[in-house]
Amino acid sequence: xxxxxxxxxxxxxxxxxxxxxxxxxxxxxxxxxxxxxxxxxxxxxxxxxxxxxxxxxxxxxxxxxxxxxxxxxxxxxxxxxxxxxxxxxxxxxxxxxxxxxxxxxxxxxxxxxxxxxxxxxxxxxxxxxxxxxxxxxxxxxxxxxxxx
Numbered sequence: 001x002x003x004x005x006x007x008x009x010x011x012x013x014x015x016x017x018x019x020x021x022x023x024x025x026x027x028x029x030x031x032x033x034x035x036x037x038x039x040x041x042x043x044x045x046x047x048x049x050x051x052x053x054x055x056x057x058x059x060x061x062x063x064x065x066x067x068x069x070x071x072x073x074x075x076x077x078x079x080x081x082x083x084x085x086x087x088x089x090x091x092x093x094x095x096x097x098x099x100x101x102x103x104x105x106x107x108x109x110x111x112x113x114x115x116x117x118x119x120x121x122x123x124x125x126x127x128x129x130x131x132x133x134x135x136x137x138x139x140x141x142x143x144x145x146x147x148x
Contacts, residue, residue, distance in 0.1 A: 002041050002092070003032060006049045007076035008068070008115050010042070013051075013138040014100070014107050015128035019121075024054040033137040036095045044076070046089045067118065075115035082106035097140035104133055 005013070016033060020026035032050050036042070048056055048063045055061040062068055080087045082102055093099060106112045108129050116122045128136055 001035070002043045003035050004045045004049045005042050005051065006045055006047060006068075007072040007079065007087075008074075009049060009051050010044070010079045010103065011075050011107060011113075011115055012121070012125075013095075014104055014133065014136060015121075015125040016137050017124070017128055017135045018137060019124060021055060028054045030137065036138045039094060039096060042093050042095055044087060044089055044091045044093075046072070071115050071117075071119070074117075078106070078112050078115055079103065082112065095138070100138065100140045104129075 013033070013036060016029060018026060018030065020029055029051055047069075052061070052063040055063050076087055076089075082105075083093070083099065087093070107125075113122075116125065119125075128134070133139070
């Protein structure tokens with residue numbers, strides 16, 4: 001399967017710690033995080049995506065706002081710079097360990113956070129990033145425990 005993500009969620013997923021707009025949103029985001037952790041391919045989409053799904057019945061949800069479209073454009077530019085290749089709507093990427101680590105390193109740099117301007121979650125994201133992404137639900141695979 002493929003996880004459909006709008007561009008700014010490529011950054012949001014780095015600091016998602018189980019907080020969200022509604023309980024249903026959070027349950028859904030947890031499901032998406034598990035899929036990403038299993039290495040499901042991401043397709044970059046325009047507009048609302050798999051993370052937005054629980055909010056879509058509300059036609060006034062922020063997912064439909066022009067400010068979010070602008071955030072997506074800035075995020076697509078930022079993520080393209082970080083991964084070293086031009087990404088566009090329809091691009092597919094695999095959220096493997098190297099990809100997540102690259103995005104985290106870039107996200108930690110304030111000059112790479114233009115897409116986050118005006119986001120109500122930016123203070124939380126700052127704290128998660130400053131704590132080396134502790135508690136983030138989308139995470140690189142951890143080495144297996146080796147016992148004798």
